[in-house]
Amino acid sequence: MTTTAWRADPYADALRTGRGPLFLRRDDGWLLPLEVERWCEEPDSADRSVLARCGHRVLDIGCGPGRLVAALTSDGRRTLGIDVNPEAVSRTERTGGAALCRSVFEELPEEGRWDTALLIDGNIGIGGDPARLLRRLRRIVSRTGRVLAECAPVDVDERCEVRVDDGRGGRGEPFPWARMGVRALSDQAAATGWSVSDGWTAAGRSFLSLVPQPSVPTRR
Numbered sequence: 767m768t769t770t771a772w773r774a775d776p777y778a779d780a781l782r783t784g785r786g787p788l789f790l791r792r793d794d795g796w797l798l799p800l801e802v803e804r805w806c807e808e809p810d811s812a813d814r815s816v817l818a819r820c821g822h823r824v825l826d827i828g829c830g831p832g833r834l835v836a837a838l839t840s841d842g843r844r845t846l847g848i849d850v851n852p853e854a855v856s857r858t859e860r861t862g863g864a865a866l867c868r869s870v871f872e873e874l875p876e877e878g879r880w881d882t883a884l885l886i887d888g889n890i891g892i893g894g895d896p897a898r899l900l901r902r903l904r905r906i907v908s909r910t911g912r913v914l915a916e917c918a919p920v921d922v923d924e925r926c927e928v929r930v931d932d933g934r935g936g937r938g939e940p941f942p943w944a945r946m947g948v949r950a951l952s953d954q955a956a957a958t959g960w961s962v963s964d965g966w967t968a969a970g971r972s973f974l975s976l977v978p979q980p981s982v983p984t985r986r
């Protein structure tokens with residue numbers, strides 16, 4: 767399943783060294799490169815465009831080695847990273863951020879009170895079911911909060927099974943994943959209680975800001 771697969775050795779090894787190559791491999795052999803080196807560096811200009819849109823209390827979901835958590839923390843924001851990979855959590859803590867080894871689908875601290883939830887570097891794919899993840903986020907983010915989500919750079923709407931692959935024969939267990947471009951994510955957001963409040967591109971990466979749709983008052 768998803769959570770144990772991301773704990774697998776090829777991913778943990780890459781986080782330990784801060785280096786790839788590393789891929790998500792589909793059964794048909796298609797490879798999606800994972801940018802481990804970039805994840806282990808300081809935030810780049812695209813990351814900074816995300817950080818500039820964050821509120822005060824930020825939950826980074828699937829924080830990886832924690833560059834965003836560290837930057838937000840040093841900027842005085844109350845930030846927590848969550849990740850199912852213990853090496854990701856240790857690295858985040860070593861960079862000065864707070865992190866919890868926990869799945870987004872488990873109970874989390876301060877549910878309903880986060881100003882911003884981040885789904886960066888393809889993390890809309892977590893769990894392989896974006897509708898489930900977006901519904902879960904309605905319970906995590908405050909009524910005035912937002913989700914900042916990175917979209918695939920192409921017009922895609924895909925659910926698939928993948929493995930982490932180091933390109934040298936090391937492979938983890940299969941787990942479900944998803945990829946969504948701007949159009950697919952906008953449609954899925956609308957169907958799960960979110961409105962698109964902003965969309966932008968930076969350094970070739972695409973992002974959407976999602977805010978909760980107002981609840982429909984119930985009739986008496």
Ligand SMILES: C[S@@+](CC[C@H](N)C(=O)[O-])C[C@H]1O[C@@H](n2cnc3c(N)ncnc32)[C@H](O)[C@@H]1O
Binds near residue numbers: 833854889893
């Ligand atoms: C594509 S990587 C994103 C890396 C990260 N954003 C960064 O800056 O390095 C996906 C991350 O999500 C984590 N993950 C996978 N399933 C998860 C879950 N159910 N809950 C929380 N994190 C999860 C993985 O361990 C991995 O670190």
